Amino acid sequence: MTSLADHPISRRWPAQHPDRIQLYSFPTPNGVKASIMLLEAGLPFEAHRVTLSDSDVKSPEFLALNPNNKIPAIYDPDGPDGKPITLLESGAILLYLAEKSGKLLGETARDRHQITQWLMFQMGGIGPMFGQLGFFYKFAGSKVQDPLPRERYINEAKRLLGVIEGALEGRDWIAGTYSIADIAIAPWLNALEFYGAQDIVGWDQFPRTNAYLARFLERPAVQTGLNTPPREG
Numbered sequence: 027m028t029s030l031a032d033h034p035i036s037r038r039w040p041a042q043h044p045d046r047i048q049l050y051s052f053p054t055p056n057g058v059k060a061s062i063m064l065l066e067a068g069l070p071f072e073a074h075r076v077t078l079s080d081s082d083v084k085s086p087e088f089l090a091l092n093p094n095n096k097i098p099a100i101y102d103p104d105g106p107d108g109k110p111i112t113l114l115e116s117g118a119i120l121l122y123l124a125e126k127s128g129k130l131l132g133e134t135a136r137d138r139h140q141i142t143q144w145l146m147f148q149m150g151g152i153g154p155m156f157g158q159l160g161f162f163y164k165f166a167g168s169k170v171q172d173p174l175p176r177e178r179y180i181n182e183a184k185r186l187l188g189v190i191e192g193a194l195e196g197r198d199w200i201a202g203t204y205s206i207a208d209i210a211i212a213p214w215l216n217a218l219e220f221y222g223a224q225d226i227v228g229w230d231q232f233p234r235t236n237a238y239l240a241r242f243l244e245r246p247a248v249q250t251g252l253n254t255p256p257r258e259g
């Protein structure tokens with residue numbers, strides 16, 4: 027693995043603290059998962075703002091780190107074998123940081139499997155479906171005349187919210203104790219307000235999910251992580 031100084035990413039986003047984990051991200055629901063986890067785990071890191079514009083995510087420097095042109099991505103100079111490692115995909119980053127820090131992945135193998143299950147539920151379900159809801163309800167897709175795509179993603183979002191509401195019965199966090207699964211799921215619940223889609227998905231009909239998001243947003247690491255790296259500046 028190329029050293030950080032020699033990696034193309036450093037030409038565009040140079041590190042002030044090359045010994046720390048380098049985070050390349052923007053405060054979107056996927057981006058904040060990595061920053062919140064780094065803060066919750068107390069791992070030293072340096073955050074670089076990579077916006078969603080093609081001039082950033084599709085720049086040759088960023089593509090050298092993540093050929094899939096999406097944030098977040100990390101470079102850890104001190105990987106599992108003591109050598110540098112780069113990672114893309116927020117779910118993989120959460121698992122990596124949990125293993126590295128020994129935090130938020132439960133106490134037992136059973137806990138870890140349950141947490142991984144809900145993490146995958148977010149990565150394969152909530153993220154893609156809520157993302158498409160945002161596209162067809164708030165962003166460019168809202169101009170599409172055919173109501174079918176909007177209805178499909180609204181209904182799918184409602185269904186997924188129902189699954190979360192059921193899972194939260196009798197528990198504060200999705201897998202029992204606070205974990206990376208919550209760090210994956212809650213930012214996407216928070217995005218519904220940004221999309222202006224709370225009413226359309228019947229947000230008020232999910233009281234346990236409402237309380238869950240409020241509980242998440244109270245955490246100091248979450249409050250800082252939601253604007254790390256800063257949106258502006």
Ligand SMILES: N[C@@H](CCC(=O)N[C@@H](CS)C(=O)NCC(=O)O)C(=O)O
Nearest residue numbers: 054056078083096097098115116117
């Ligand atoms: N499955 C990926 C999705 C990441 C993703 O969709 N990132 C968006 C922002 S939330 C992005 O970078 N979009 C820029 C683009 O597609 O050009 C993950 O969880 O990391």
